[in-house]
Amino acid sequence: MNVGNRRTSDPVQPALPASQEHPTPSLPYPDGWFAVATSDEVKPGKVVNRRLRGQDVVLYRTTGGRLNVIRPFCPHLGAHLGHGGTVQGDNLVCPFHHFQFAPDGRCVKTGYGTPPPKAQLSALHFCEVDHLVFVWAHTEGKPPQWDVEGLLGSDFPKPHITPRSLLAHPQDVVENFIDVGHFGPLHGIAVEAVEGPLFEGRRLEVEYRLCPSGKGSGKRYSTLPTMRVISDGLGNIQVKADQMKFGFDMRARICVTPVEATRSDLRVSVALRPTGPGRRRVAGVVATLAPKVFARAAAADTKRDAAIWAHSSYVERPRLAKGDGPIMPFRRWAGQFYSGDGAPGSNVPAVTDVPAVADAPAANDASVVTDG
Numbered sequence: 001m002n003v004g005n006r007r008t009s010d011p012v013q014p015a016l017p018a019s020q021e022h023p024t025p026s027l028p029y030p031d032g033w034f035a036v037a038t039s040d041e042v043k044p045g046k047v048v049n050r051r052l053r054g055q056d057v058v059l060y061r062t063t064g065g066r067l068n069v070i071r072p073f074c075p076h077l078g079a080h081l082g083h084g085g086t087v088q089g090d091n092l093v094c095p096f097h098h099f100q101f102a103p104d105g106r107c108v109k110t111g112y113g114t115p116p117p118k119a120q121l122s123a124l125h126f127c128e129v130d131h132l133v134f135v136w137a138h139t140e141g142k143p144p145q146w147d148v149e150g151l152l153g154s155d156f157p158k159p160h161i162t163p164r165s166l167l168a169h170p171q172d173v174v175e176n177f178i179d180v181g182h183f184g185p186l187h188g189i190a191v192e193a194v195e196g197p198l199f200e201g202r203r204l205e206v207e208y209r210l211c212p213s214g215k216g217s218g219k220r221y222s223t224l225p226t227m228r229v230i231s232d233g234l235g236n237i238q239v240k241a242d243q244m245k246f247g248f249d250m251r252a253r254i255c256v257t258p259v260e261a262t263r264s265d266l267r268v269s270v271a272l273r274p275t276g277p278g279r280r281r282v283a284g285v286v287a288t289l290a291p292k293v294f295a296r297a298a299a300a301d302t303k304r305d306a307a308i309w310a311h312s313s314y315v316e317r318p319r320l321a322k323g324d325g326p327i328m329p330f331r332r333w334a335g336q337f338y339s340g341d342g343a344p345g346s347n348v349p350a351v352t353d354v355p356a357v358a359d360a361p362a363a364n365d366a367s368v369v370t371d372g
Contacts, residue, residue, distance in 0.1 A: 026314035027169045029053045030337040031138040032233035033148050034170075035255035035267050038161050039131045042067060047092070049082030051259040053137050057124060058082040062090045066103055069135055071122035074099065075107070081121075092121070130253060130269065131159055134236070139339035146202055151238050151251050152271055159253075159271035160291035162299060166264045168309035170234040170256040171334050173266070176305055177206065177229050177237070180325040186304050194226055197326060199333040204231040234337050248272045250294070266302065270294045 036050040037059055047060040049072070056072040058081050072082050074094045084095030091100040091108065098111030105121035125136035129148045136144045152159065166173070176182070178197060183189040190211050197206035207228045230238040239252040253269040270291035320327055 027171055028338055029137070029139065029258050029261070030170055030234040030334075031142075031339060032235050032337055033127070033134040033136055033144070033146075034235040034257040035132045035265075036069075036135050036257060037133045038267070039128060039133060042133065045087045047082060047085045047087060049080075052135060053258050054260055056080070056082055057135060058085065059126075059133060060085070060087055060092055062087060062103060064090060066090070067126070067128055067133065068092070068103060068105075069124045069126040069133070070105070071124060075119040075121065076117070131161065132253070132255060132267065132269065134255075146232070148236065149232065149238075151240075151253055153273075156251060156271045156273045159251075159269040160295050161267055161269045162295040163265060163267050164299065164302070164306075165259075166256075166266050166302075166306050166309060167262060168256075168264050168306065169262075169314075170258055170264055172309050172312070173254070173256045173264070173305075174204070174231050174234050174237060174334070175327070175330055177231070178204075178325045178327060178330040181321070181323050183210075186308070187301055197330070199329060202233055202336070204330070204333060205229070234334060242275075247275050249275055252294070252298075254298075268295055268298050268302075270298070 034052060036052055036057065037048060042048050042059045042061045044061050044065050045063050047058060050057050050059060057069055058072045059067065059069050061067050070081070070092075072080050074081055074096065076094065076097060076099050079094050079096035081092060081094060086093045086095070088100065090103050093100050094111075099107055099116065099119075100109040101121050102108045105123050107116040107119040110116050125144050127134050127148050129150050130152045134148050180191045180193070183191045192209040192211075193206060194209050195205075195207040197204060205228070207226055209226050226241065228240045230240070232238065235256050235258075237254040237256070239250070239254065241250040249272065251271050251273075253267075255267040255269070257265040257267070259265050272291055272294075318327060
């Protein structure tokens with residue numbers, strides 16, 4: 001396993017107006033694996049700066065193709081390696097004094113020909129899976145507790161990956177798949193649970209059958225017989241649909257990365273593979289182009305959700321109704337991905353009675369936490 005962490009000048013998204021920022025975070029940063037870049041964004045010889053959980057991390061790839069992810073500051077005199085740092089062969093070069101660092105992090109050369117100091121870059125746990133770079137982040141500094149599983153086999157083409165920025169917390173996005181009550185009113189989709197949801201260890205798994213409902217946007221999902229959703233932590237959601245209409249299997253990955261206390265980056269990866277007879281030439285072309293259509297559809301639906309999330313507040317004691325889905329079992333499951341006592345409200349029962357009650361306590365304000 002490799003090592004990694006964060007993002008800055010992300011071509012992924014436009015800047016958000018300051019007026020759209022939440023005043024205070026409602027949930028702390030979760031622990032886990034988070035996608036910070038696509039593989040194509042970190043080409044050989046390139047240095048990339050990213051944000052993750054309120055901090056910068058630097059990604060670079062040697063000219064030979066080896067990827068490294070490190071904390072941003074040079075151990076010499078603290079220059080930011082993601083701003084002006086360059087790659088020479090296998091070495092990362094600091095922009096300040098031109099000290100060079102080998103792939104293993106050791107300082108191997110100074111900018112003025114003197115013996116290098118015994119200095120080491122701070123490497124971070126990372127992995128590169130399905131054309132995405134994931135970085136492990138944990139508030140208490142614990143090492144990775146699980147691996148990121150590959151979703152695409154060798155018979156799937158390169159996925160189409162669409163990025164955007166959200167004023168939302170990763171838990172909001174994952175909870176959206178459990179909140180079945182919103183699918184009809186917001187998306188025009190009728191949802192039937194075929195299996196689950198199952199909460200087992202770090203994994204949440206549920207299989208839905210989707211069909212249009214009313215005049216909403218649900219018609220675009222009529223090609224999906226069923227959809228299996230697997231959430232591996234709070235930053236990595238897998239979606240599988242086999243034997244779709246027109247002879248394709250679909251694999252999608254929805255990655256939610258907390259970049260600041262109230263803002264996340266969303267990366268949606270979609271790939272199709274043709275199945276059955278006649279899968280050659282025409283099917284291959286369709287499999288290359290169709291993911292863009294699915295990505296646009298997902299973007300349209302996410303836009304509806306994002307408009308809600310941007311102005312929402314986390315309710316610790318939700319007044320739930322029949323048809324909402326297993327919100328509180330989900331929150332208890334999600335609590336394991338927060339260090340300490342878990343997320344605010346993860347062990348608080350919902351309020352399900354109808355009579356009016358006194359105002360519930362406000363959600364705990366969470367201070368910005370940093371990696372240990």
